Amino acid sequence: MKFCSLAALVGLLALSTTSSACLLPEERENDGHIRAIRGRQSRNNGTPIGTGDRFNRGTVAPRGLGSQGSSTSFSTILNVNEIASGLKGLASTYGIETFTTPYKTYQGASIQGAIVGGSGGRCKDAYRVFLNGNIHARERGSADNVLFFISDLLYANKTNAGLTYGSKTYTAGQVKTALSAGIVFIPLSNPDGVAYDQSSNSCWRKNRNPASGTGSASGIDLNRNFDFLWDFTKKFASSVRSSVASTNPSSETYHGTSAFSEPETRGIKWVLDTYTKVRWFVDLHSYAGDVLYSWGSDENQSKYPSMNFRNSSFDSVRGILSDTPGTRGGYGEYIPAEELTTQTTAASRMVSGLTGGGGSQYTAIQSSDLYPTSGASDDWAYSRHFADPSLNLVHSYTIEFGFGNNAASCPFYPTVAQYNANMRSVGAGFMELLLAAVELGLGDKTTC
């Protein structure tokens, strides 16, 4: 991932920068010239970053768009301080439990999250859905979408009201059903990167760890740092490696010095190791207007169980999409048929929410559809139960919200209209995920 939409392919073929997922076309190569995208001429940075603290040091709870009228609109993006203050505001207003992951970032920041719903209380087994925001710094609105969505759920639950996102309407009963899934969330999983991007308007994607002694902060692409086929130089066919990830610290897809070398990715692992019954995971990115489901390493196949990411005899052909699995060494990543059905069913539900919420058509596609990747969060989360059968199956997704702002200095910076539409899209997409998760299954019955 995450450059996977048909629109992105068209954009690439046209040598255009008009459309992409997390990577712009000119950023796909890892030979070091990717910095060329910096210095776009536009001074338009899209929706301004908020100044001050609208949640007044955690004494005011955020409230999202879904619990307010359709004419309500937000005019600024949450700054890093406000994201923390807003989380504190939810805790002080609704009594939810917050947590701090055990690993501080390179610049000393903490990564914070919270748990809501479920059967309540401290029983960790009650939380079955994990929502993660802003692992890529420049994808503005990601943290906002997570925080405001949870705020909507809590407000609606407390007031016994429903929620409305665009053409999607949910009853008070559906709000309570959604919350019953039990949610773990981290609005801002890359605080250093977002702080830098917000202060510099530099279209910054990675974290701020100056790994490999390059002197200046070159950063690691956190979404290539997870322990799934991380060592792509050994695990993928040589012909596809340049798009899978990069060993070049100046590349936008630099994968770090080892799997989980970064405190941010270790924090996400900590969540799944702590809330061990999580069954559903969404990593929230922009932009492409799609919902991506595993696998991202190669095309899915359900016929050959031994043809999988753990089998090193396929290392030389993994990632080649034009082959036919099972014939002449052709490889496809194994996914049990029933798990694929569940994955795609929930993906379709999210697409219906995202589309109805914001008014633009989203699409569900397999992550590898455009090109294979290694070390991505969603594949890692889904792979855990194959690598270690004692771990829980986690249905895992990447949502790429929005459609980009080509008038801005960085296309990941939305206009005010896009920022608000994206928030309504994601709100409805998350609602559909939670309702689908309850219907399709949350795993074993909690004993809390």
Ligand SMILES: [Zn+2]
């Ligand atoms: Zn991204």
